[in-house]
Amino acid sequence: MNTSHLFNPFKSVRLIITGTLESLGYNLLLLIQSARQYRSIPNRFRETVNQISICARGGFPVAIIVAIFSGMVLALQSGIEMARWGQEAQIGTLVAATMCREMGPVMTAYILAGLIGSTMAAEIGTMKVSEEIDALEVMSIDPISYLVLPRLLAMALVCPLLTVYTNVVGILGGGVVGKLVLNVNFSLYFRYAQEALTLKDIYSGLFKALIFGFMIALVGCSQGLRAENGAAGVGKATMKAVVIALISILIFDYFLTWLFY
Amino acid sequence: MIEFIDVHKSFNSHEVLKGLSFKINRGESFAILGRSGCGKSVTLKLMTGLLKPDRGQIIIDGIDITKLENSGLAKIRKKFGFLFQSGALLNSLNIENNIALPLREHKELPEAAIMERVKEVLNILGLKHLEHVMPAELSGGMKKRVSLARAIIRRPEIILYDEPTTGLDPIMANVINHLIVDLRERLKITSVVVTHDMKSTFMVADRIILLYRGQIIRSGTPDEFKDSPDPFIKQFVLGEPKGPFQDEDELKLQEKLTGKKEENN
Ligand SMILES: Nc1ncnc2c1ncn2[C@@H]1O[C@H](COP(=O)(O)OP(=O)(O)OP(=O)(O)O)[C@@H](O)[C@H]1O
Ligand SMILES: [Mg+2]
Numbered sequence: 001m002n003t004s005h006l007f008n009p010f011k012s013v014r015l016i017i018t019g020t021l022e023s024l025g026y027n028l029l030l031l032i033q034s035a036r037q038y039r040s041i042p043n044r045f046r047e048t049v050n051q052i053s054i055c056a057r058g059g060f061p062v063a064i065i066v067a068i069f070s071g072m073v074l075a076l077q078s079g080i081e082m083a084r085w086g087q088e089a090q091i092g093t094l095v096a097a098t099m100c101r102e103m104g105p106v107m108t109a110y111i112l113a114g115l116i117g118s119t120m121a122a123e124i125g126t127m128k129v130s131e132e133i134d135a136l137e138v139m140s141i142d143p144i145s146y147l148v149l150p151r152l153l154a155m156a157l158v159c160p161l162l163t164v165y166t167n168v169v170g171i172l173g174g175g176v177v178g179k180l181v182l183n184v185n186f187s188l189y190f191r192y193a194q195e196a197l198t199l200k201d202i203y204s205g206l207f208k209a210l211i212f213g214f215m216i217a218l219v220g221c222s223q224g225l226r227a228e229n230g231a232a233g234v235g236k237a238t239m240k241a242v243v244i245a246l247i248s249i250l251i252f253d254y255f256l257t258w259l260f261y
Numbered sequence: 262m263i264e265f266i267d268v269h270k271s272f273n274s275h276e277v278l279k280g281l282s283f284k285i286n287r288g289e290s291f292a293i294l295g296r297s298g299c300g301k302s303v304t305l306k307l308m309t310g311l312l313k314p315d316r317g318q319i320i321i322d323g324i325d326i327t328k329l330e331n332s333g334l335a336k337i338r339k340k341f342g343f344l345f346q347s348g349a350l351l352n353s354l355n356i357e358n359n360i361a362l363p364l365r366e367h368k369e370l371p372e373a374a375i376m377e378r379v380k381e382v383l384n385i386l387g388l389k390h391l392e393h394v395m396p397a398e399l400s401g402g403m404k405k406r407v408s409l410a411r412a413i414i415r416r417p418e419i420i421l422y423d424e425p426t427t428g429l430d431p432i433m434a435n436v437i438n439h440l441i442v443d444l445r446e447r448l449k450i451t452s453v454v455v456t457h458d459m460k461s462t463f464m465v466a467d468r469i470i471l472l473y474r475g476q477i478i479r480s481g482t483p484d485e486f487k488d489s490p491d492p493f494i495k496q497f498v499l500g501e502p503k504g505p506f507q508d509e510d511e512l513k514l515q516e517k518l519t520g521k522k523e524e525n526n
Contacts, residue, residue, distance in 0.1 A: 135349035
């Protein structure tokens with residue numbers, strides 16, 4: 001009897017491992033090929049600016065909303081606990097440190113992976129299956145220089161920039177909850193917040209964001225470029241781009257944190 | 262100028278080309294005929310290095326392109342203009358930017374000259390005043406013409422036409438046929454035309470090959486094809502349902518089924 005259609009855990013684990021390795025290899029190759037195209041960066045200036053505006057406008061509204069509520073939840077959760085020992089004023093420390101080191105970059109990256117990484121995979125995937133990429137190649141236009149490079153540069157810039165916003169807005173959100181729910185006054189909250197932050201917290205967070213942004217664009221483009229089999233293939237590429245980006249963000253987050261602290 | 266030597270190409274165990282060999286001379290108009298799915302578009306993609314053959318050589322101006330890396334291919338590709346079957350216009354650019362793209366990317370002309378040329382080809386193809394329209398707003402036939410405009414704008418030495426008249430009304434189809442003939446006669450451009458349109462074939466071609474089951478089964482001049490008593494040619498030219506041709510899709514299906522059986526055993 002043919003049982004290949006049934007769920008086979010060993011086979012699926014094997015498929016996941018080979019798939020991951022293949023994907024990793026392709027991403028690495030794409031990274032190297034993009035790096036080789038550095039000379040064409042000045043030619044791609046306009047498209048890069050265009051991509052920056054797309055990424056920033058796409059990510060901004062969602063990032064702000066998520067950031068406000070992350071800050072508020074952080075403040076509320078920790079505040080209720082700390083109030084038992086009369087330490088609720090300390091939430092400034094906690095919110096600021098958590099936002100800048102962890103929550104800011106990771107939340108922003110998650111939002112951008114869902115919004116922008118998926119868009120990139122869908123857009124490039126559609127171009128792949130409708131022969132637009134082939135057309136570029138026949139015209140001796142390198143798709144990596146034309147499509148991938150501007151997106152990588154844009155995301156490497158937009159992700160840290162949005163992270164700054166997310167951090168600021170998150171800390172403000174925490175402050176509002178502190179004031180309204182826990183009755184911590186603003187100046188005290190911000191003094192604690194300021195004291196908690198070292199320069200290292202801020203730049204390590206932004207560096208993480210830069211790596212995440214780069215990674216999201218790389219994964220999105222690489223999935224798009226490998227799309228096959230029409231619309232269904234594009235859908236699959238989009239889904240994979242988001243899943244792979246989310247997982248890689250977590251993994252890289254761990255190692256980057258380990259590197260910095 | 263273009264030579265295929267024993268070219269094989271398959272996709273996941275489905276063998277599309279099984280030892281294709283032919284030679285196209287400079288300035289010639291070469292028509293490739295065959296039923297849907299027999300590998301005509303694949304042949305054009307092999308010619309430009311978009312696909313790599315599993316076996317065999319593809320020689321363009323004395324260079325075997327199957328051995329070339331990207332930079333070498335880019336040089337060879339400058340000789341080509343390619344009209345894709347689907348048009349393959351960049352959906353994010355308007356018509357003018359689509360057509361001007363190859364010139365702008367390679368900075369071959371000053372901007373004013375580029376605009377001049379874009380106007381010129383749009384005129385030839387009956388697309389005046391469409392510069393600022395987006396591809397999504399065009400009809401299928403218009404897309405095809407814009408795509409043709411993009412293929413010829415760099416004045417290539419070789420133009421590959423994948424079904425240039427499909428989806429066009431008979432009047433426009435005739436304009437395109439005349440254009441192909443004109444480009445060849447005035448500029449000595451080599452053309453490779455894939456088509457299902459017999460009228461177009463007889464009008465533009467110097468030489469014709471007929472593909473079946475991954476190989477050339479018949480070849481000749483349009484005159485030889487026109488009144489040929491050969492059953493293959495006759496069936497194809499007249500479009501008769503009964504004859505020696507089997508359906509390519511059916512063949513593929515059969516191959517798949519027999520392949521599956523062998524796997525299971
Ligand atoms: N990228 C690909 N992946 C898998 N199979 C492919 C691919 N490209 C082509 N094929 C297969 O190769 C065969 C030949 O395709 P091709 O597009 O060359 O046909 P064609 O002769 O141009 O047909 P038509 O006249 O309908 O355009 C088909 O069976 C198709 O399924
Ligand atoms: Mg075809």
